[in-house]
Amino acid sequence: MENQVFSDLKIENMHILDAAETRSPCPKCGRSRKYFCYTCFVAVGLLQGRIPLVKLPIKVDIIKHPNERDGKSTACHAAVLANDDVTIYTFPCIPEYDRNEVILVFPGEDAVSLETLIQDQSTCGTENVNSDLNSTSEDAPKIAVHKKDDSTNNSIEHPSIGSSEENRVSDSCSRNTDVRKRKHGLDNADRQYSSIESDELDRDGAPEERVNAEPVAKKTKTKPMPTFSKVVFIDSTWKQSKTIFQDERLTDLRRVELKRHKTNFWRSQDSRPDTYLSTIEAVYYFLCDYHRLFVEEEYDGQYDNLLFFFTYMCNKIKFSNPKGKFK
Template identity: 35%
Template sequence: MENSIVDNRDNYNVILEKQNVIDREPFRLLKIDDASGLDSVEGRVVCNKCHRSRKFFCYTCCTPLIDEKYIPHVKLPIKIDIIKHAKEIDGKSTAIHAAILAPDDVTIYTYPEFPVFSQDEKVVLIFPGKNSISIEELFSINNENNKTNNDSKNELLINGYPITRAVFIDSTWHQTKSIYKDERLRSLPCVVFKSRISQFWRHQRKSPRWYLATIEAIHQFLIQLHDSAYGTIDNYAFNDISTPTDKYHGQYDNLLYFFKYMYEKIHTMYDHDELRAYKRPLI
């Protein structure tokens, strides 16, 4: 028993040491546009819709308030619906980043508002439900269906993916469980993905660092979905990808454009090691 405890402690220390290295440059391996131009945007702007003063974008109306040249446009392979708990504070949520950066593919709903799905859509809920499956299993099930129906892979997959839409819940874990009781959500198949260590600067009580901010979760899910379909180019951030390729090479990394910018601003004002959010346990 003592040896087991020591081994677990040693393993955790190794993980902690590796994460400390990553935390020094957490976005180094990603292709995210330079956001320094946002520094030239002075003051706040009054939103034409709600008439409230905002910076860069209105998180209430999901509307950009600055010149489009400052905002990269991200095209996603599937549609993303975000269902936000009514008590979730708009200004503290990162869900708005997805709606601003990928406006053609992301829609935010405030519960009990709910997206309407057509019959031909293949929709999943990103939630660790009782019968949830992994992204890899999602592809495997699709391949088995192909064999059963004698259909080719391309006939059942939509642009190489077994789904057309994914639903995320934006709320605290306690609020999420209350939303999940809704039959409209419980009827959807649940999918989970491999998490990573969050770089979100807001402290969440009783949550380890692998609890991701909403924008981090969407980014992580899309990367794994793309990788399962086409693979990923190793160290793509340091390579000049001149030849067209279906493999992942940073196509969705700009979803973290505002997240990275705000992260860096926070870290100019506070020491990383002193922020409570980064003192949470890794596992």
Template identity: 30%
Template sequence: MIMTDSNTEDLYQDFFNGFNEFDANFTDDADNDEKSTNKIDTDWIDKFFGRRPPEIMRKDITVHLEKSFLEQCKNDDDPFDKFQIDDCNILNQINDRFICEKCHRSRLYYCYTCFELSPELIGKIPEIRLPIKIDIIKHPQELNGKSTSIHSIILSPKDVRIFTYPQMPDDWYDLNKIFLLFPKPGSKTVSDFLHHYYYYNEDDDNNDEQPTKQQQQQQCFRYDKKEFPIERIVVIDSTWQQTKKILRDVRIKQLKTLIIDSEQTLFWRYQHGRPLNHLSTIEAIYYLFKQIHMTLFDMFNNNNNNNKNDNNDHHSDNNHSNNIIDYFRLEYNGQYDNLLYFFKFTFNLIKNRYHL
């Protein structure tokens, strides 16, 4: 989208007013909503969309949008058609802000500081149960108002926790079952890790090499003899530059790391020099669960007949582990798609407001 000088200021004013309504008050957690103004503050735009290269003028709002997002906006096709996401129209019907009972600040859909949902939305938006717990470690400079990680705790409050670094969980008891989702050297993909865990040669149980398909056929599929290997997954919510400090923390360094197979982002924020598979936090969490589920479903489905008897014998010995396994034996049918509920709404809000 190319704008002329005649419509730039009007569009900027419209942008500011629109995102003021959309809860884009990014003046720190100590913000005072009574001080909000109609004066155009372009730094707020930077904070929402991400920093742009210094040589690019502020007056073209599209430079704050990710190129892949703009390409998606050119198409009439809805990129979310392939997902099973509940209708977001209820959000368009929310006109009045609410006062958060905890921090007493004015919010629209939810309080991004206290993670409290608007009373008008309670029971009217999806609530998702996740088979694995998620801990999000957020960098203190990552602004709550623009962070997609907040979506996860609003939509899955029983299974997601958010900590602002240096605050950290104090209940990481078994580090062998807690994994960090981060692309470090030596990280295994979710698929590789699960295949190695469940397919192994009884005489070589400590072998870390990923078995080939031919080796898997010669080895034992032993899901019924082991506990489920993942209890909790840790996700870092920060820019790449901010991540370094958190990664140096001794508690984080102890965790084994996992990565997800490449997926293309639909994120709108400008990410200078980052590839299309550089996902937003909520996208990464969504694809993590989807890939875990589809990997395990394929493994259990392909080996179901060979393990029926063993599974029946073992069920009473490890009920919790088998409950999780039984969950993954159901074919994937959009169980986690609603994690993108607010993400989809924001995507379409930006696209429709500016007729991109």
């Protein structure tokens, strides 16, 4: 079929979905479902054990508005296909989040791209390190210094955090012994190195070629470590979403938006721009960006199957409905 959506992605064959013509009972709750149970997040009927499963690089929480119909929500796609890493909560029953560990994906004035978030955190981290270094040098405890007073033959002690005189003398002796040992070791190492160096020189003073020399490994540029361990998404209509993202448990979270991607969602978006994605699209595109920025392994479609159900429904609606939309 021509012009199918996501035709360039590595999504498993969806013919098994065509074979599921009738509804089947959920193996957990017993309710009648078509492809999967959107309450228990498991496949039903012919699809049991035959749908792709996806492993995610980060934990995902999805907060669903109580008025959002489960059967129409795309959030359940993620919970079914990546059940080990995705948790769905129904608002207002949501956890308390640590802003240092969690980010929220939702558009808005104070939302930034994932790349910008990394740059901001890197700059903030550098400032914190410099601040710590300055405070360390200023606030470090002063070490006791003993000066000999020739006139009184007494010691002058500067204030410090320390123990008894015997302990200080013992520590001083230990340090002197350690210094002598290290110096002795360095002297031996210097003589040993000089001997090796001279042996490697030929009569003309040129170094001999090392036959078994180890090849020098090339330094590879490593990707930065993420400053968060969980990402939160909101699953609701745009009118309903305001109630959720203004909740005090979410307002303090760093916010990220995805502007570079266009939606293929078939339902009306209330005149919103086409960069406003459905929930499963947002999860997928975020993970692709996350992989590109943080995961060393090259991306090879590891998360494409998150769109397994979404792609099937998109194409089915597109070619069965001339307008490609329904409410």
